[in-house]
Amino acid sequence: MLTWMFLSVISALLLGFYDSAKKMAVNKNAVPIVLLCSVSIGAVLYLPLMTVSVITPDLIQADWLRIKSLSWSQHGLVLAKSLLVGASWTLAFTALKHLPLSIGAPIRATSPFWTILIAVSLLGERPRPIQWAGMLIVLFGFWCFTLVGRREGVRFFRDRSVLLMVIATLLGSCSSIYDKWLLQRLEPITLQAWFTVYLVPVMVPLALWWHRASRRGEIRSPDGTPAVFHWRRSIALVSPLLIAADAFYFIALSDPDAMVSVVSVVRRCSVVVALAFGASALSEANFRAKSLCVGVILLGVVILTWKP
Template structure:
C-alpha cells in the first residue's frame, strides 16, 4: 500500500523479535511454514468445536464457559510469574507487571474481541458452518477497507483486483445461500457474522498497535486478555440467566472445554512462526486462512450441509482474493 503507513497489514514482512531463548524453547525448532499450517489446522478444528458448542445451545452460557476455561489456563501463569518468575521453564510464558494504562489497553482489546465473538457465536449457531467460516475468512478484505479511509493507505493494483475477487466470492455465496433460504442482504445472522468479521479486522489493527507501536509482549497481551474476557462476558450471561434461560436452556457439552485451548494453541503456533526472522507475514496470514477449508469440509461431512460444489467455488475465490491481498505489495 501507499500513503500513510507504507506497509500492508497482510503484505509486509514483519519480524516480531523474541530472544533466542524464546524461539528455541517455546516449541521444537520447526519451519515457520509448517508452524503456520499447523496453526491453520488447529484453527479449523477450533471453528468446528465452536459450532458443536453453540448448535442449539445458549450462546451467552457457552461464551462464558469458553472464556472461563481460557482464564483458568492463563491465571496460573500470572501467579507463577509473580511468585517465582525465574523458575518458569520457558521465558515466553513469563507475564510481566503492567501499568494501569497497559491494563486498560488490554481490557479495551477484550471488549472489542468480546463483541466480535458474541456476534460470531450467535451467527455460527444459526448459519451453516460452510457459509459462516468463509465469511469469517474475508477478514483481510475488511482490514484493507478500514485502512483506506482511516490510515490513509492506498491499495496496489493487485490488491484492488483482489478486493474485486473477494467481493465476487462473497456475492457468489449470497447466490448459493438463497438455495438454502439464506438471503445475505436480509438475513440477520449473515449480518452478525459480517459485523463480527469487521470487529475482528479492527482487533487485528489494534493488535498491531499493541505489539508493534507500543512494544507490548505477546504473552502479556494474550494472558491478561483471556482473563479480562471473563469480565466482559459476564453481563451477557447475567442477562440470559435472569431473562432467557427458561426459553433457551444451556446444555453442557464436553467440547466446550476444547474451544479456548484450541485457540491458545493456534495463537502460540502463530506467534512462534512470526518470530522466525525469515518468516513472511504475508505467507503466514494466507496459510492461516486455509483453516476455512477444514471447517468447510467438516461442515459438509459432519453436519450434512449441501451445495458442496457451488460453495467450494466460492471458497476458492475468497482464498484467491485473500492470497492476492496478502501478496499485493507495492
Template sequence: MTWIGLSAISAVLLGFYDVTKKIAVRKNAVPIVLLISVSVGAAIWMPFICWSTFSPTSVPHPILKVDSLSFAEHGLLLAKSILVGASWTFAFFALKRLPLSIAAPIRSTSPFWTIAMASLVLGERPTGTQWIGIVIVLLAFWAFSAVSLREGVSFKTDRGVAMMVAATILGALSSIYDKYLLQTAMIAPSTVQAWFSVYLVPVMVPMALIWWRSGRKNKDRELSVHALFEWRWAILGISPLLLAADIVYFTALADPDALVSVISVVRRCSVVIAFLFGIRALGEANFWPKAACVVTILCGVALLVLGG
C-alpha cells in the same frame, strides 16, 4: 520444525477450533457457552501469570512469560477484551444460526476488512495486487450469497449473516488494535494474550446474567433459559485450541526467516477444515458451488496478504 510447518499446524488447530465452536453452540445457549469457554482460557493463563509474578526467571519459555503492566496498560488490554468479546458474541450467535459451510468462509474474509480499515483509519493504501485481491474477494462474496439463497440464507436480510459480518469487522479492528498494542505500546504477545483472556471473563458475565434473567421472565427465547443450556465436552476445547493455535503462530513468527505474508495465507486455509466438516459431518448442502467460492476467497486473500 520449519516455520511453514508450524503455520500449517496453526491452521489445522484453527480449523478444529471453528468446528468445536459449531458443535458447542449448535442448538445451545450461546452466553453460557461463551462464559465457560473464556473461563477455561483464563484458567489456563492464570498459573503463568502467578508464576511470572513470583518467579519470572524460572518460566520455562519466553512465550509463556507474562510481564508486569501499568494501570494504563491494563486498561488497554481491557479495551481489547471488550472488542474481542463483542466479536466473539456476534460470531457465536451467527454460528448457532448459520450452516458452518457458510459461516466459516464469511469469517475467512477478515484480511479484506483489515486492509479496508487500515486504509480508512491508518491512511494505508492497497497495492495494485491487493486491489485485484479485493475485487476477487468481493466477487466471491457475491457468488457465495447467490449459492446461500438455495438454502434460504439471504445475505441481505439474514440476521446470522449480519452478525458474522459484524464479528469479522470487529475481528479486523482487533487486528489493527493488536498492531498498536504490540508495536506502539510494546506489550509482549504472551502478556497480551494472557491478560485479555482473563479480562474476557468479566466482559462475558453480563451476557450470561441477561440470559438467566430473560429466561426467568421468558421473553426472549434467543437468550432465555428455554433456549436450554446443554453441557457438551466440546465447550472445554474451544479456548485450548485457540490458545494452542496462537502459541504455534507466535513461535512461527519468531523464526528470523519467517514471512508473515505467507504465514497469514497458510492460516486462512483453516476455513477448509471447517467447510469440509460442515458439508460431510453435518450434512450441509451445495458442496461444489460452495467449494468454488471458498477457493476463490482463498485466492483473493492470498493476493491481499502477499501483495502487501
C-alpha cells in the same frame, strides 16, 4: 517473510478447528453461557503460567513464555481489546447458532477486506502488486459464497443472522488492526494471557442476564420450550484451540515486517477446515459448489504467498 507467513498458515488451520468446535457448542444451546464457559476454561489454562511468572519467573527459561506485569494504562488497553472481542464473539456465536457453518464461516472470513482497507488507509501499509492480486482473488472466492448461500435460503441482505455476522466481522477487523498496534508495545504471550483473563468479567453480565431471563421464562427455544444450557465436550475445546491459533497469530504479527493485511487474509483461510467439517460431520448441502469457492480462495492464497 517466510517465518511469519508459516505461522499465519498454522494459525489458520487451528482457527478452522476452532470454528468447527464453536458450531457444535452453540448449536441449539445458550450462547451467553457457552461463551462464559469457554472463556473461563481459557483463563484457567493461563492462570498457572501467570502465577509462576509473577512468583518465580526464573523457573520459566524461555523469555517468550514469561508473562510480564502491566502498568494500569496497559491493563486498560488490554481490557479495551477484551471488550471489543467480547462484542464481536457474542454477535458471531449468536449468528452461527442459526447459520450453517459452511455459510457463517465464509462471512466471517470476509474480515480481510475490511482489514485491508483500514490497514492501507490508516497504517500506510503497501502490499506488493502480486499480493493485491492474491487478496482480490481470495475476496472474490468469499463473494461466491453469497451466491451459494441463496440456494440454502440464506438471503445475505435480509437475514438477521447474516447482519449479526457482518457486524461481528467488522469488529473483528478493528481488533486485527488494534492487535498490530498493541503487539508493538506488549509481548505476544503477555497480551494473550491478560486478554483471555479479562474476557471472563466481560462475559459475566450477559450470562447472568440470560440465566435470570431463562428462569423467568422470557427466553424460549424455537419449539416453545424453556431455553436451557447443555454441556457438551466441544465447549471444552473452544478455548484451547483458539489459544493455540492466537499464539501463532500474535507471534506472526509481532514481527515488525509482518503486514496485518496479509496475515489476516491467510488466517481467514480457516474456512477450508470449516467447509470440510460442515460437509462431513454436519451433512450441510451444496458441498461441490462450496468446494469450488474454496478452490478459488486457495488459488488466491498461493498467489498471495508466492515469492518470485
